[in-house]
Amino acid sequence: MVLIKEISPSYGFIVGNVLGRPYAAPIFMFCMEVGIVYSRRSQWDIMVKRGITLFLLGILVNVFEFFLPYYVCGTLLGSWDIFPIAGGLLLFCVDILAFAGLSFILMGILKKFELSNKKLIVIALLMSII
Structure with missing residues (x-):
């Protein structure tokens, strides 16, 4: 033991x-x-493709982590209250994998336009305020 x-x-x-x-x-x-x-491999198009893949994987994780258990609890057990779904939007919960995918997409787009550091700082500040 x-x-x-x-x-x-x-x-x-x-x-x-x-x-x-x-x-x-x-x-x-x-x-x-x-x-x-x-x-x-940090070219803009590869980063956008990688971001789309990560985002879709994040949605897939949400399907298996939230949506399917909710469906199983509601359909098989007859109790839709066991696993609350928050108005049907639980599929799109904030997840680090989906957020990472969106950030990859944004970085790929910003890299394509080859913006200066000053413009990137302004964009970052505006996005932080939003």
Whole structure:
């Protein structure tokens, strides 16, 4: 029998609640962007195709994670309240994979137009405000 030592409550809180929740998506996006910078295949058309693929995969994940369980709970179990769907829009929940795909598409489009750094900063500020 293997004995597993428990981690301290403060360490568990730091790993689970600080690094795992609010910073997981920004760290993922930062690592993705660093990967793009050092990638050999970072032409605009490849980035747009990759973004479309990631976005469609994100929608597919949402289908299997949200839509199908909702359908199964409602149809087979007869209770549509077990798995709430939020007005039918649960299929389009915000997901890091879909967000990564949209960011790939945007970066590919911006790369095609070869905008200056000043214009990119203005675009970034406007998108942050929106």
